[in-house]
Amino acid sequence: MKVTAAIHRQFEIARIDDRLYAAFIEHMGRAIYSGIYEPGHPEADEMGFRRDVMKFVKDLKIPAIRYPGGNFVSAYDWKDGIGPKEDRPVRLDLAWRSKETNQVGINEFAYWAKEAEIEMMLAINLGSKGLQDAREFVEYVNHPSGSFWSDLRRSHGVEDPYNVKMWCLGNEMDGPWQIGHKEAHEYGRLADECAKALRQLTPGAEMIVCGSSNDQMRTYPEWEREVLEECYENVHYISLHKYFGNSSKDTLNFFGKIEETGRYIQAIGGVIDYVKAKNRAKNDVHICFDEWNVWYHIREDDTRRWKTWDWPEAPDLLEEDYNFEDALFVGGLLNEFIRRSDRVKIACIAQLVNVIAPIRAEKGGPAWRQTIYWPYQMASLHGRGTALRVAVDAPTYDCEVGSDISYMDIAATHDAAAGTVTVFALNRHLSDSAELDMALTGFGDTRVVMHKVMEGHDLAATNGPDRPDAIAPVDGSGVGVEDGALKGRLAPLSYHVIKLQ
Template sequence: MSTARITIDRDFTVGEVPRRLFGSFVEHMGRCVYTGIFEPGHPSADERGFRRDVLELVRELGPTIVRYPGGNFVSGYNWEDGVGPVDERPTRIDGAWHTIETNAFGLHEFVEWAREADVEVMEAINLGTRGVDAARALVEYANHPAGTAWSDLRRENGAEDPFDIKVWCLGNELDGPWQIGHKTADEYGRLAQEAGKAMKLVDPSIELVAVGSSGSGMPTFGEWEYTVLGHVYDEVDYLSLHAYYQEHDGDAKSFLATAVDMDYFIESVISTADAVGAKRKSRKRINLSFDEWNVWYQTGLDTPDQPHNVGKQWRKHPRLIEDEYNVTDAVVVGTFLNSLLRHGDRVTIANQAQLVNVIAPIRSEEGGAAWRQSIFWPFARMSQLARGSILRTAVTSDRIDTAKYGDADAVDVSATWDEESGRLALFLANRGLDETADVSVKLGGFAASAITRAEVLTVPEGGDRFSSNTQDAERVGLTPLEGVSVEGSAVTLRLPALSWAVVEVAVTTA
């Protein structure tokens, strides 16, 4: 058995919980859009083709902002193809994912879907094959009230009122050689600066996200951020980060500790952004948009069902990277959410990639069922319960030894306090594969009166760490966490081996 002591205090906070931290991502890739959120003719579909069964699960998941339409897809996308009468829209090839794009679903449809799902739209523009003029035209089309060529075209296309999209991504992963329109940091920085400037001349209220590194392992990491921000510092509000992790060669311990790398990535980018600001003698602070993150098993990308097999046929919405997530993956996702929340003073936007079917918390079958994957649960509970102030956590935990990241805490935690509701929420993960963890939590400045929620996700009865959910059976989910006790300013609990848990406590300030 391992042990962990956690200390939190009412007066030691990181900042307010940024609601955009619980974002998601919809890309025209695989079956995320077509047969995911949009499937005319499905038994649950409404008159617009939106799958109501998927919408219900999206609302339960609770994303607050959704990035669209990509991703690698956007770097070869002409936004004009996705507006106007559907039967007049062109069919195109998408080189990013080697598929046929019908454009039956575009900007208008996504904005309507987002309103149904009660999420904010985060729009990405093409800075791979296009540039300043297309970017400013799209902002005018989406956000200008009326009386201009582009805004009047939007109204002709059925949207009388502006879409009022506030958050815009200036391209996607242009540091990556795989990207259509790949650029050097200087090439991208100059283009993003001019595009951002032109976009804000159309609508000064928008917020802009510059492309950062596609991962901390990129050869240009650090240098890319420094150079790009040297160009765009005055125009942008956020710098992006992308990261995907997976278990390699059965090394579960290193996989369970990958949030250590996420912490490093975030803190390195913060340092770089602040160094650029200091050099410029600027009081402006650039925040971070971690707008792609998840577990992704990036193996077999040249199989017949994957995008980089150039010998395969061009197809509409083929199955791409539809990972089936297990218990281990869910615990890791919980630690990623902890990392993001602990850095919520600077990471103020984050988007789990993606929402449906493509490395997603929600799966669906064409003409069939929709269901929750294991990773659905940590996201859903944290989106629901992480409110108010982010509390700093001081953790003294037994350690696990990993081949890739050295020693890491066996117990990982984040915490929030909602003064309005009087609830304190603890989000905990036990990385120990075989050992339970006894956890004691000392509450400074609080008096605890009752446990109002205690739930745990762990290996189901009769299963193992690879247990997962299917359309026939959702075996992995949240169950009551027994034995949680509270007395005065202390909470004690026991976490099963390999588990993620949420404990909500009713508190008063002492």
């Protein structure tokens, strides 16, 4: 198929916030325990954190990480996780019907995040707890000294405050499954009061209010309107969540969910604009897409399992094996986030290790990178700077979730300081190569300095401990700049990152 496209140096969408490539990790399954933390493992450091997992994490250059939940946070008491480890209580985690040993709490996690060079984004419990508990948590974490909670932190060996800037006001409070679920107006009021109080403690902190748990919720998008009407002036982001699947084994429809996500972002953008006008507000609210990923391979089976199991400690839970099709999807979804970077400032892959995650680690055994690790890493490493508008003319298809969907999905970024343009291209056609002809205007003379490609695998192929790098990007060929245009052939079902300088 013929694909013509064009980018222009001055046709910009927005400056990309680095936090578009953030992540999320929850006290859930083996994400923390025997995921990032496993004292006694041959790779454990002196604090018990796994160095092999840390290496894979660091290679992603993750700017920020949301912690500790998720559904977990809505019945979590952060005070159980501070002080001497031997005195910490074992609690029942109501979200995942598991035992929480509290051997990792805020100070251990902060140590890990610092080692990983990632900024923390902390969630407060607005389910079983409320404003008072939240203000104590923020005081413990962020106040320098001379108050009860800050001095308690210092007595725990942490002299300097963490100065955490990003605070999530609860998690998925619209969801009936959430411990302490609320109606929109009551949650909006509570979020407003919490945002005001917490910003007293940390002026300049950014508040993230819960939007809908996904775009299929009965209350969507009324939830966003009602919540924002209560708290618009005191918050900075509204969160969106969405997980994806292909249970019907319809690849093109699966890939169409990339566009569906764009419509979700657009709709919430409209709600934000509406409330801003209605409230006569001066500030802007952006989107924090703080949970996204493919999640379906073992979702139903595992949900049946955990709902009835007998409170195990750090059980195997939702350890999805990602395949090549999922990697292509993730590449396209990240393209959508780049294209929507005027609205979406933060996005968190959910989650990071073991539970629905790009990194897996066997208890006592090796760690490996799943297929989806690679598009996430390439976007994080190369998708910084300014997002450019891309005009694309390519054949289209219709499917259940959308119509007129282009077979060719392209995003582009410009890093003026480095003098580079990066093109992210997904050919989602099942059988046809794309003959790409993409005009490049205003960038001067350029040439291809890097071309990475993921192609040629069975859609169902996966990585695993016995074949850790079976699916990984390789150097591409056959693409170059000619007469001011990027030209070349992109194979069917392939994802490319092409850097020009």
